Amino acid sequence: MPDETHAKNQSRLTGQSIIDSLGVTSLINAGGPNTKHSGTRPRPESIEAMEAMSEVFVDMDEMLLAAGERIAELTGNQAATVTSGASGGLVVQAAAAMAKGDPERIAQLPITDGMPNELIIQRGHRFVYDHLYLAPGSRFVEVGRPTDCTLKEIEATIGPRTAGIVHLESPFKEHVAVSLPDLANLAHEHGLPVVADCASMLPPRANLTKFTDQGADLVSFSGGKAVRGPQSTGFLVGKPEWIEYARLNNAPNPGVTRAQKVSKEEIAGLLAALEVFVDTDEQQETDSYRSQMNFVVDQIAEIPGIQAEVRHNYDHYIPHAVVTFTENWRGPSYSEIADRMKAGSPRIYAAVDYREPSQVMWIDPLNLQDGEVEIVAEQFRKILIEAASGK
Ligand SMILES: *Cc1c(COP(=O)(O)O)cnc(C)c1O
Numbered sequence: 304m305p306d307e308t309h310a311k312n313q314s315r316l317t318g319q320s321i322i323d324s325l326g327v328t329s330l331i332n333a334g335g336p337n338t339k340h341s342g343t344r345p346r347p348e349s350i351e352a353m354e355a356m357s358e359v360f361v362d363m364d365e366m367l368l369a370a371g372e373r374i375a376e377l378t379g380n381q382a383a384t385v386t387s388g389a390s391g392g393l394v395v396q397a398a399a400a401m402a403k404g405d406p407e408r409i410a411q412l413p414i415t416d417g418m419p420n421e422l423i424i425q426r427g428h429r430f431v432y433d434h435l436y437l438a439p440g441s442r443f444v445e446v447g448r449p450t451d452c453t454l455k456e457i458e459a460t461i462g463p464r465t466a467g468i469v470h471l472e473s474p475f476k477e478h479v480a481v482s483l484p485d486l487a488n489l490a491h492e493h494g495l496p497v498v499a500d501c502a503s504m505l506p507p508r509a510n511l512t513k514f515t516d517q518g519a520d521l522v523s524f525s526g527g528k529a530v531r532g533p534q535s536t537g538f539l540v541g542k543p544e545w546i547e548y549a550r551l552n553n554a555p556n557p558g559v560t561r562a563q564k565v566s567k568e569e570i571a572g573l574l575a576a577l578e579v580f581v582d583t584d585e586q587q588e589t590d591s592y593r594s595q596m597n598f599v600v601d602q603i604a605e606i607p608g609i610q611a612e613v614r615h616n617y618d619h620y621i622p623h624a625v626v627t628f629t630e631n632w633r634g635p636s637y638s639e640i641a642d643r644m645k646a647g648s649p650r651i652y653a654a655v656d657y658r659e660p661s662q663v664m665w666i667d668p669l670n671l672q673d674g675e676v677e678i679v680a681e682q683f684r685k686i687l688i689e690a691a692s693g694k
Pocket of ligand 1: 387391500501524526536
């Protein structure tokens with residue numbers, strides 16, 4: 304039976320019918336593009352592009368080269384390439400720093416005998432995903448203290464085994480370490496690349512070129528967060544020489560990154576999402592998120608023991624309704640509140656600041672669909688009022 308006839312004979316699938324058949328319950332995602340809560344809703348243009356791309360076959364090297372050129376154009380960078388999420392980008396960054404374009408070294412990884420395999424990282428830049436940098440066989444040389452580091456200390460750690468220097472831009476990272484421009488100058492004096500993880504730093508859209516302008520050689524962004532491409536996609540932007548090394552070290556070539564392949568459909572879906580993302584009026588988008596978050600804050604502002612406000616800054620990439628539990632709060636911990644939101648009906652995922660001993664949670668409007676902000680605000684208010692009264 305041809306595929307088209309087969310599709311017509313099926314009863315219409317919905318997201319609900321799929322999870323019903325599996326016995327899985329849906330949730331409202333009010334916590335942002337967190338992978339464990341299924342990321343983001345891909346843009347309709349992205350889904351449409353994936354479906355259309357399934358109609359044709361291509362040579363993947365040609366497709367990836369062309370997609371990289373398109374991403375470079377769209378983002379205003381010299382060069383770019385597709386990765387399997389920003390995490391896949393980190394693996395490729397490390398492999399590129401060690402093996403560059405040498406086919407024997409590329410094939411040899413994760414065995415790093417005979418090549419520089421050390422990545423310098425400031426202690427304040429260690430974070431939950433950084434083990435991806437170690438996946439192709441590299442090791443970290445940590446420098447400084449969790450809250451600060453000097454350029455001199457970094458320079459003292461550079462040696463013959465150094466392959467590159469890692470830089471992190473992420474909400475809630477320590478802001479007191481060495482600046483990216485200073486780090487890049489130092490690295491380049493020693494002929495080393497700076498590889499940057501900036502996975503969740505979009506929007507603002509200005510960040511698409513900010514970190515490359517500041518001297519990073521390879522910058523990893525997620526395509527499955529606010530860009531709203533396929534969850535599994537990401538992209539690297541950077542200097543042409545380093546993007547080429549990254550591409551040579553990346554799937555579909557055999558080697559350590561083979562497990563990170565990105566399908567032609569996902570590539571097309573990422574390009575379509577990026578096109579819409581860079582074309583969207585950021586001020587208008589921000590205003591719309593802000594008015595939704597003002598609505599949430601208004602619903603809960605009077606509850607005793609909490610402080611609620613809209614925040615939009617380095618730590619909050621779009622306007623968020625942030626709740627701080629003050630010393631006057633008499634209810635259970637913030638994580639218990641988040642658990643109650645998730646156990647409610649409907650189930651709601653809200654974000655919590657994982658850093659102890661902070662007592663902060665927030666609502667993120669990125670994944671809210673029409674009518675959901677009212678449901679989230681009402682449920683949040685109800686749970687907070689109950690908890691404030693000691694229940
Ligand atoms: C989200 C994130 C990642 C992982 O990105 P994926 O696209 O989900 O692979 C890596 N690093 C940081 C700092 C992140 O915020």
